[in-house]
Amino acid sequence: MNNFTYFQPKTLQEAGEMFGKSWHETTALAGGTDLLGLMKDDIEAPRNVVNLKSLPGLNRISYQPGKGLKIGALTSIAKIASHSDINKRYPVLAQAAKQVASPQLRNVGTIGGNICQRPRCWYFRGDFHCLRKGGDICYAVDGKNKYHCVIGGGPCFIVHPSDMAVALLALDAKLTVYSGGKNKTVAIGDFFVLPEKNVRRENILLPGEIVVDIRIQELNNNTKSGYVKFAERGVWDFAVVSVAAVIQKNGNALKKGRVVLGGVAPAPWFEKKISKKLSGLIPSEKNLDEIMKTALVDAEPLAMNEYKLPLAKNLMKRLIGELTA
Amino acid sequence: MKTIKIQLLVNNNEYEVSVSPNETLLDILRERLGLTGTKRGCEIGECGACTVVMNGEAVNSCLILAPQADGSKIMTVEGLMRNGEYHPLQQSFLNHDAVHCGFCTPGMLMSAYVLLQQKQNPTETGIKQAIAGNLCRCTGYQQIVEAIGDVGKKGETD
Numbered sequence A: 001m002n003n004f005t006y007f008q009p010k011t012l013q014e015a016g017e018m019f020g021k022s023w024h025e026t027t028a029l030a031g032g033t034d035l036l037g038l039m040k041d042d043i044e045a046p047r048n049v050v051n052l053k054s055l056p057g058l059n060r061i062s063y064q065p066g067k068g069l070k071i072g073a074l075t076s077i078a079k080i081a082s083h084s085d086i087n088k089r090y091p092v093l094a095q096a097a098k099q100v101a102s103p104q105l106r107n108v109g110t111i112g113g114n115i116c117q118r119p120r121c122w123y124f125r126g127d128f129h130c131l132r133k134g135g136d137i138c139y140a141v142d143g144k145n146k147y148h149c150v151i152g153g154g155p156c157f158i159v160h161p162s163d164m165a166v167a168l169l170a171l172d173a174k175l176t177v178y179s180g181g182k183n184k185t186v187a188i189g190d191f192f193v194l195p196e197k198n199v200r201r202e203n204i205l206l207p208g209e210i211v212v213d214i215r216i217q218e219l220n221n222n223t224k225s226g227y228v229k230f231a232e233r234g235v236w237d238f239a240v241v242s243v244a245a246v247i248q249k250n251g252n253a254l255k256k257g258r259v260v261l262g263g264v265a266p267a268p269w270f271e272k273k274i275s276k277k278l279s280g281l282i283p284s285e286k287n288l289d290e291i292m293k294t295a296l297v298d299a300e301p302l303a304m305n306e307y308k309l310p311l312a313k314n315l316m317k318r319l320i321g322e323l324t325a
Numbered sequence B: 001m002k003t004i005k006i007q008l009l010v011n012n013n014e015y016e017v018s019v020s021p022n023e024t025l026l027d028i029l030r031e032r033l034g035l036t037g038t039k040r041g042c043e044i045g046e047c048g049a050c051t052v053v054m055n056g057e058a059v060n061s062c063l064i065l066a067p068q069a070d071g072s073k074i075m076t077v078e079g080l081m082r083n084g085e086y087h088p089l090q091q092s093f094l095n096h097d098a099v100h101c102g103f104c105t106p107g108m109l110m111s112a113y114v115l116l117q118q119k120q121n122p123t124e125t126g127i128k129q130a131i132a133g134n135l136c137r138c139t140g141y142q143q144i145v146e147a148i149g150d151v152g153k154k155g156e157t158d
């Protein structure tokens, strides 16, 4: 790991001012579970590291009936996984949190760090100077691409690694982002960027911008939510494909819903067609099979990852079926 | 680069150490404090051999920056012994033949210790979840799960 100067800001303003214009200069540190791995492998080598954990008050969860949920960006994943209101009111979020990494990593890793973590593409993490690192080719195109994206890719084909991001997009969360002296609100749907827009970064943050908290609206009592994750190993394995769904019922039919996929695209992927078709749907096996025919129709799988399409459809069908049974 | 003075309470002993910003808690425990019971394995959060208890929670010390550990209370495997006697968990690991090569053992004991602090008499599933971040290449886990379960049943948690 390269050496660096370590800063302990006491306010957001102080923290923000420690950043220059380039990502190489200064990096924010939350739990460090992703950043330390990147620095040990020399993928990131910042000259300054700013410890966000020194900022007071950013590791709290507050739930107010009728108003909703607010989670400080420095809150640990473990705290979210065991929070009683989150388990009761927002099961999709608790279920995603429980499936992140391992107990040790959940104790230290934060939700802000989780949604800002860098991709796991093995070329990116290895000794390859690929597009995302400022090089000029993507090694995944003709390489081993079993775990890469099937939709939304090009010219880079990562999948976004965060479990929490998938659940948060299904919940249509809002982020508070500190930026140059003030806070702004960013809808989570506008936070992540596809490689065609920026091949070097996975989200809109500029150096010095800091995620402060995450807000989620109150869900009504007819709303069910859940998260399923398919991984090759039970712990510390990233999703091959995952699904988050938040569905509101209306008698036997469904009123509306949001379905989001993880592991298929460079950003958590809102399944627009399926989500739209949930309105008014009677969730029978036959009807679910029927709507799944329209899922991921624009997908362009790579040589080794076409298997993700039936997997994603089956997981969506299973989760929607379970939530609406 | 400037070194940073940090204070640690490790196994109830106070230490003040001058650390370089890029050292990890694992580096400090092993190389500065001589507490080599905590093992250095993968160094990327996958094996759990470096697990210690930090402020009551199991953490991978290989992924904690030493300056970020300033002011915290740490327990390592060396802190389990009671007046020269094995801790019930250690004795149970021996009784159940749960130590083969032994490389995973210190980390396993730390995860098990935290579990028993939080839950009396945990279920088998609870035990498996608690040690899910600790890899063992030798035992096949069954003896470890039984060793922890036994201590839980007897209620010897501290």
Ligand SMILES: Cc1cc2nc3c(=O)[nH]c(=O)nc-3n(C[C@H](O)[C@H](O)[C@H](O)COP(=O)(O)OP(=O)(O)OC[C@H]3O[C@@H](n4cnc5c(N)ncnc54)[C@H](O)[C@@H]3O)c2cc1C
Binding pocket: A027, A028, A029, A030, A031, A032, A033, A034, A035, A036, A037, A052, A073, A074, A077, A099, A100, A101, A102, A105, A108, A109, A110, A111, A112, A113, A114, A115, A116, A117, A118, A161, A162, A163, A164, A205, A209, A210, A211, A212, A236, A237, A238, A239, B044, B045, B046
């Ligand atoms: C072995 C292993 C297995 C894992 N498995 C999973 C998994 O299954 N699912 C999953 O979702 N994740 C997984 N992860 C990733 C892990 O969950 C994340 O690393 C963790 O949540 C990140 O949080 P952190 O606080 O440690 O982030 P850090 O490492 O501190 O930061 C990560 C990045 O986010 C930036 N950042 C952090 N906080 C903020 C903020 N508030 N504002 C702006 N930028 C910020 C940092 O600058 C850095 O670039 C795994 C990691 C490891 C090492």
Ligand code: SF4
Binding pocket: A119, A121, A122, A123, A124, A130, A131, A132, A133, A137, A138, A139, A140, A141, A148, A155, A156, A157, A158
């Ligand atoms: S998929 Fe993206 S991160 Fe991976 S090699 Fe290609 S450009 Fe690099």
Ligand code: FES
Binding pocket: B039, B040, B041, B042, B043, B044, B045, B046, B047, B048, B049, B050, B051, B060, B061, B062, B063
């Ligand atoms: S050495 Fe820390 S998890 Fe492997």
Ligand code: FES
Binding pocket: B098, B099, B100, B101, B102, B103, B104, B105, B135, B136, B137, B138, B139
């Ligand atoms: S006893 Fe050898 S790794 Fe567990």
